[in-house]
Structures are given as structure tokens and as C-alpha cells.
Amino acid sequence: MRPLTLLLILSFVILYACGTEKKDVQTTETSEEKSLVGFVELTDPLDQQLIAQGTKIFTSKCSRCHTLDTAQFIVPALAGVTNRRSPVWIMNMIVNVDEMLKHDPVAADLLRKHKRVMPDPELSVSETRAVLEFLRNNDMEQLGEKDKGVD
Numbered sequence: 001m002r003p004l005t006l007l008l009i010l011s012f013v014i015l016y017a018c019g020t021e022k023k024d025v026q027t028t029e030t031s032e033e034k035s036l037v038g039f040v041e042l043t044d045p046l047d048q049q050l051i052a053q054g055t056k057i058f059t060s061k062c063s064r065c066h067t068l069d070t071a072q073f074i075v076p077a078l079a080g081v082t083n084r085r086s087p088v089w090i091m092n093m094i095v096n097v098d099e100m101l102k103h104d105p106v107a108a109d110l111l112r113k114h115k116r117v118m119p120d121p122e123l124s125v126s127e128t129r130a131v132l133e134f135l136r137n138n139d140m141e142q143l144g145e146k147d148k149g150v151d
């Protein structure tokens with residue numbers, strides 16, 4: 001590769017990196033068409049607008065399978081999910097569920113246990129961020145603590 005070409009590519013990379021630095025959610029492109037969530041910024045206090053948006057999405061796309069308390073139905077109950085998983089993991093489990101079930105050991109264990117594949121809910125990253133806020137709020141309401149989960 002000629003040095004000039006290399007320099008051009010490098011400056012694009014740097015420009016891109018700086019440009020996305022302040023975004024709430026960063027994504028990195030994978031070889032698949034989907035992008036993998038790499039970083040999630042959590043805010044406190046909780047964002048009420050996001051919670052409201054997340055509530056609607058959860059009711060229409062998730063509640064037929066998942067409960068919000070600790071009563072395990074056929075699939076994992078979601079109370080406490082932000083205390084047992086990191087925000088990045090939760091986001092990817094929703095945005096990139098197919099990939100996660102294939103390649104993430106924790107997700108693969110869940111699949112083995114529940115013997116049922118979570119379908120891709122086809123949400124955007126920002127819709128998924130709203131669902132995460134809703135789940136954080138649910139953990140506060142149900143358990144009085146949230147965001148304890150690390151990778």
C-alpha cells in the first residue's frame with residue numbers, strides 16, 4: 001500500500017473515531033450486516049422519556065415471552081437482569097441475538113437450558129437503549145437496585 005493511501009485511510013479512521021466519541025451508544029461494524037454494540041453510557045437519574053418508549057416496545061415485542069418479576073416462565077424472567085448482566089451484553093442480546101446465541105457462552109448456556117430460541121426482535125440500537133432503560137427501571141421497582149451486572 002502506498003504511504004499516501006495509508007495516510008488517507010488513517011485520517012478517516014481518526015476522524016470517524018473522534019466523531020462518534022460523544023455518542024451515547026457506540027457500535028462497531030462486524031462482518032455481518034448487523035453492528036455490535038461496544039459501549040453503553042448509563043445515566044442517573046433514569047431517563048423517563050426512554051422508559052416510556054421502552055415500556056411500549058416491551059409490551060408489544062417482549063411481554064408475550066418474558067415476565068418482569070422473578071417468576072420463571074418458559075423463558076428467563078427479566079427482574080434483576082441488569083444486576084446479573086452488563087449493559088453491553090443486554091443490548092447485544094437484543095440487537096444481535098442470533099450472533100449472541102451462536103458465539104457468546106452465557107447466551108449459549110441460556111439456550112441449552114431453555115431449549116427455545118429467542119427470535120430477533122428487529123429493533124434499532126436506539127430502540128434497544130430505550131428497552132434497557134425500561135429494564136433498569138424495572139429492577140429498581142422490583143429489587144431496589146440496578147446496574148450491578150458486569151461482563
Ligand code: HEC
Pocket residue numbers: 057058061062063064065066074075076077081085090093094101107110111112114115116117118119121123131
Ligand atoms: C418468543 C419468545 C421471546 C421473545 C418474543 C423475546 N425473548 Fe428474550 N429470550 C427468550 C429466550 C428463550 C431466552 C433465553 C435464550 C434462548 O434460549 O434463546 C431469552 C433471553 C433474553 C435475555 C437474557 C436474559 C438473561 O437472564 O440473561 C434478555 C435480556 C432478553 N431475552 C430480552 C428480550 C427483549 C428485550 C425482548 C423484546 C424486545 C425479547 N427478549 C423477546 C425468548 C424470547
